Amino acid sequence: MQQIDKIYIDGEFATPHGEEMFDLFNPATEQVIGRVRLADEDDANRAVAAARRAFASFSRTSKSERLDLLQSMIRALEAREDDLYEAIVDEYGSPVSRARLMAKYAPVAIGEAAKVLRQYDFTQRINASELVMQPVGVAGIITPWNANALFICNKFATALAAGCTAVIKPSEMSAIQTQIVTEALHEAGLPAGVLNIVTGRGEVVGATISAHPDIAKISFTGSTAVGKTIWRAGADTLKRITLELGGKSPFIVLDDANFAEAVPFALQAGFVNNGQACGAGTRILVPQSRVKEFEALIGTAAGNIRSGDPRDPATVIGPLVSEKQWNRVQRYIRVGIDEGARLLTGGEGRPDGHQSGWFVRPTVFTDVRNDMTIAREEIFGPVLSIITYRDLEEAIAIANDTTYGLQAYVVSADPARAREVAARIDAGRVLINGLAQDLAVPFGGFKQSGIGRELGTLGIEAYLEPKGVMTAV
Numbered sequence: 031m032q033q034i035d036k037i038y039i040d041g042e043f044a045t046p047h048g049e050e051m052f053d054l055f056n057p058a059t060e061q062v063i064g065r066v067r068l069a070d071e072d073d074a075n076r077a078v079a080a081a082r083r084a085f086a087s088f089s090r091t092s093k094s095e096r097l098d099l100l101q102s103m104i105r106a107l108e109a110r111e112d113d114l115y116e117a118i119v120d121e122y123g124s125p126v127s128r129a130r131l132m133a134k135y136a137p138v139a140i141g142e143a144a145k146v147l148r149q150y151d152f153t154q155r156i157n158a159s160e161l162v163m164q165p166v167g168v169a170g171i172i173t174p175w176n177a178n179a180l181f182i183c184n185k186f187a188t189a190l191a192a193g194c195t196a197v198i199k200p201s202e203m204s205a206i207q208t209q210i211v212t213e214a215l216h217e218a219g220l221p222a223g224v225l226n227i228v229t230g231r232g233e234v235v236g237a238t239i240s241a242h243p244d245i246a247k248i249s250f251t252g253s254t255a256v257g258k259t260i261w262r263a264g265a266d267t268l269k270r271i272t273l274e275l276g277g278k279s280p281f282i283v284l285d286d287a288n289f290a291e292a293v294p295f296a297l298q299a300g301f302v303n304n305g306q307a308c309g310a311g312t313r314i315l316v317p318q319s320r321v322k323e324f325e326a327l328i329g330t331a332a333g334n335i336r337s338g339d340p341r342d343p344a345t346v347i348g349p350l351v352s353e354k355q356w357n358r359v360q361r362y363i364r365v366g367i368d369e370g371a372r373l374l375t376g377g378e379g380r381p382d383g384h385q386s387g388w389f390v391r392p393t394v395f396t397d398v399r400n401d402m403t404i405a406r407e408e409i410f411g412p413v414l415s416i417i418t419y420r421d422l423e424e425a426i427a428i429a430n431d432t433t434y435g436l437q438a439y440v441v442s443a444d445p446a447r448a449r450e451v452a453a454r455i456d457a458g459r460v461l462i463n464g465l466a467q468d469l470a471v472p473f474g475g476f477k478q479s480g481i482g483r484e485l486g487t488l489g490i491e492a493y494l495e496p497k498g499v500m501t502a503v
């Protein structure tokens with residue numbers, strides 16, 4: 031049982047002023063595996079003050095000083111890969127293959143920020159003038175539980191690359207992962223106050239940061255509902271804001287697609303991260319003329335997917351993160367049935383052989399209309415909906431008929447045709463014929479999937495304020 035009773039402020043591990051203890055669970059066993067002492071408003075205020083003090087000098091550091099720090103952070107995180115991997119499996123229920131990837135990705139994300147910094151020109155010339163990109167100020171960073179270490183590393187590395195200092199409010203449910211990342215970043219030898227990490231409740235620490243006058247910018251990843259609250263909280267002080275929110279991504283199977291390839295790809299896109307992924311392809315759009323063929327293949331394939339012990343290498347879907355999340359997913363499955371969708375595979379309850387653990391059955395609904403609840407709301411679990419379309423125009427209309435716009439997928443035998451479809455989809459990222467991702471390409475959402483972009487040049491510029499400098503001659 032791990033006890034976490036320190037937060038990180040001004041270069042030191044400190045006892046929080048907050049006294050609430052919060053249980054940490056292993057979702058595969060439902061056992062308490064740790065307890066974390068949560069920070070409160072006082073702690074958040076102290077962290078902001080430390081970050082503000084540090085900003086004065088850190089904002090004037092050179093590119094090479096920041097690059098050295100990023101390299102040091104990469105080395106420190108790489109040295110903790112195994113610890114992080116264990117924590118991701120135990121605290122989050124990630125299947126081992128994905129947990130290894132997520133543990134490796136934390137330092138990789140820092141490396142991406144370093145690449146952007148290396149090539150970025152903070153002073154651009156326009157005619158006889160200069161456009162200087164200046165660090166915006168103290169960044170408030172708020173992360174969700176579904177890839178906590180990766181989000182901390184990606185956001186903080188980008189803020190640091192830009193010359194900002196930061197106060198981070200990680201998910202309280204991921205405190206073991208946060209502790210490992212904090213220890214590693216402490217080892218990296220950052221100047222005091224550049225990094226501050228205060229684990230606490232969203233409505234306490236998150237809300238304090240979101241409204242604090244000394245926070246210039248918020249970078250938030252999480253649900254659309256909380257994103258809107260944070261935006262409102264920052265409005266009084268006109269905070270710069272990046273919101274990476276939820277999704278209900280369409281997975282468009284064109285009529286020429288090879289289903290032997292499309293079906294496994296659809297299942298990977300839908301069940302990624304135990305179905306708890308913002309970009310999961312949860313609405314599968316299939317041509318009416320070929321839906322029987324698609325149903326037969328996906329029903330069999332999904333029925334063979336192992337949902338269970340995350341430490342079993344054959345497991346594809348581990349448990350959901352919490353009891354609350356398990357209940358929420360069960361409720362959506364019930365709503366899908368009640369609204370008239372037909373279960374092709376899966377359904378309510380745990381997979382066979384499990385009496386405990388927050389395990390769910392990989393579930394695929396068919397005969398889903400795009401106006402049903404399960405097609406409109408983000409479920410955040412392994413529950414997919416097959417929706418048919420008559421022609422390409424209808425497919426595109428259904429794909430775009432959503433309040434979200436984070437990611438989309440197109441599968442076709444003809445990549446040029448798939449790209450034409452991609453051009454008409456309102457989403458921040460479109461994946462054609464595969465799940466290949468590219469961390470150099472900015473990521474973010476259209477519509478209510480977010481505001482702004484992370485990664486790449488747009489990602490660093492989200493932490494910079496442009497200043498025109500003109501000299502009279």
Ligand code: NAD
Nearest residue numbers: 173174175200201232233236237252253256274275276308
């Ligand atoms: P959440 O919105 O419940 O919580 C996210 C973070 O916000 C947590 O740290 C939480 O403590 C904090 N928070 C809660 N209330 C707050 C408040 N009033 N003020 C400030 N902070 C507050 O999300 P979650 O359940 O942790 O994560 C799942 C959600 O995240 C899903 O909707 C998913 O789509 C989204 N997500 C988006 C992306 C993306 O890049 N677009 C990536 C991963 C997850």
